[in-house]
Structure formats: structure tokens, C-alpha cells
Amino acid sequence: MVSEASLAGALSNRRFELIVLPTEKCNFRCTYCYEDFQIGRMKRRTIDGIKKLIEVRVRDIDDFTLSWFGGEPLLAEGVVREIGGFAHGLCKSSGIQFHGALTTNAYTLQRGLFDDLVAIRHNNYQITLDGDAEWHDRTRLLANKTGTFDVIWKNLVDMQGLQQNFRITLRLHVHSENIESVRRLYGKVQQAFGGDDRYQVFFHRVSNLSGEKGIPQTELGFARYQQVLAYITGAQDVGEPPKATSEASLGDYICYAARPNSLLVRADGRIGKCTVALNDPRNDVGRLLDDGTLDLDQQQLQRWFEGYRTMDARTLSCPLSTLPA
Secondary structure, eight states: OOOHHHHHHHHOTTEEEEEEOSOSOOSBOOTTOOOOOOSOSOOHHHHHHHHHHHHHHGGGOSEEEEEEOSSOGGGGHHHHHHHHHHHHHHHHHHTOEEEEEEEOOOTTOOHHHHHHHHHTTEEEEEEEEOSSHHHHHHHSOBTTSOOOHHHHHHHHHHHTTOOSOOEEEEEEEEOTTOHHHHHHHHHHHHHHHTTOTTEEEEEEEOOOOSOOTTSOOOOOOHHHHHHHHHHHHHTOOSSOOOEEEEGGGOTTOOOGGGOTTEEEEOTTSEEESOSSOTTOGGGOOEEEOTTSOEEEOHHHHHGGGTHHHHOOHHHHHOGGGGOOO
16 A cells, blocks of 8 residues: 555655666666667757756755666766756755765766765665676676676775765665575675665566576566575674665555656657666657757656556556556
């Protein structure tokens, strides 16, 4: 059952979330990835259009979240800095609550860049690991097929030196073949970050989203997944465990794609709702115009809000799962 508080937050016209893809290119080639990396860095007209959109929307809201996705958003670091700095400054001068967030592979998130982003209130980061180095470096590879774990881990450790508040959500991918690797990683995370409440763990059942036949489908069934999480988290005895959650604890969750006050801006200026269905025509709901206004297909857009009519928990938590073709 979705709570009244969650519904109120999702439907409030005083809140606004903009998810921006500054580039759809990526320096990784994860074996299960669904993206095609065809669209490059956001062009000047789209950058300026986003800034104009933000400038208009902040007149009527109390709370603004700017979330960055990709591709790998930090491949377009300059776009993130420009729009992020503009939004932070505008909200600060207008007395509006501002939240900056990035979903990043963290390969280029070195301490200096991290400091700069936190300074403009980009305080929330989701960073994925596929196990310890032994497994992670099989599946989360650079485009040149080399491993990435050691660089990411060094960046995560270096972040601890910053005294300001931030939140790092370590998304640990679990499937039937990497259970022991994730168990070792969870112990490593506990040793390094246990007791630092700025770090938390989110377990996720990973599957082959790319659809390529050469990549095995190793998704765990839900009952088995719960058993695996108990095994991974229950046998650690070093330090204080970091806060850990998973899909099983999101009973009150309304997906950003189901929220009328959340929009996705792709690198080419197209407007969507879902970061997973980038190549799905159902996800094309309009375009950002040069003057910052939105040309929206209202009929297409309304299909993403069906969950509020039915109050079906599955539709609200993932509108794509029940969206008609």
C-alpha cells in the first residue's frame, strides 16, 4: 500500500525533479547494459534551453532536484558543472531547497571534482559495484576491456576525506554467479565505511538488460534472492555494518517515471520519463524547445500516470512494467 505521504510528494506541484543526460556516451561497456551510446554530448542550444526551463520553473516551486544520468554523465563534466552551478545559485538566491544527484560509474570522480560538486550541493551519488575486483572486473569494463574496480575503490576511499555532508549509495549487483564475490565486497565495504553514515548499501538483483544472447541470464528468483542477502549480510563481523536496503524494502516506492513532477531531458533535447526505456517509443513524450518551454504529447505523457487511477502498487513502482505497447 502506497502511503498518503508518498502520493502527496509525487503529485505536489511545489516540487520538481529534472533528470538530465548530458551525454549518452559512456567509457564503460558493462556486459548487461541496455544503452546504445549513439547520442553524444549535449549541444549548446539544449544546455541553454534547460537553464531557461529551470529559471521559469523555480518561480513556482519550493523544492528542486537536479539528477544526472547517462551514458556516463561525468564524460560531460563541463555540462554538469554549468547547469548544476546555475541551478544551485538560482535556488540559493530564491530561497528554494536544491538537491543535486548523480548516477555515475565514479571512474573519473576524483577528490577534486567531488569537492567541487559537493560545493554546489550535489550531495547524492549512486555508484555501482558488481562484487569485489575478481567479479566486478569481468562485467564492469572500460571500453578497452580493462577492469575498473581499483580506480573506483580509490575514489570512494578518497571521498571520506571531505568533511561536508554527502550520501554515497553503493549499489551492489547480485546474481546467481557472484554471490561469494558480493559477500567479500560487503565485508570490504564494512571495514572501509562502516560507522560512516554517509555511505549506504543498496542491493539490486541484476539481470541481462542488453538482450544479447552471449550474456547469460543469471537473475535470482525473489525467494532465493532474500536468502542470498541474509547470507551476504549476516556473516560479517568487522566494524559496524553500513545501512543496507534492497528492492524488498521499497514497498512504499513510487518510481520517478510515475511522478507527474519528474521529467527526463535526453542529450538531444527529447523529453522522456524513464531512464531504462531510452529506445522505447512509448518513452518519447515531447521535446525541449530553445526558449525553455516544453512541447509535450499530453496523451503519450498521461499513459505514465495510469497507476494513480488504478492505485496498483506495481504500476506505481514501475509504470513501464504495465504500460501498453
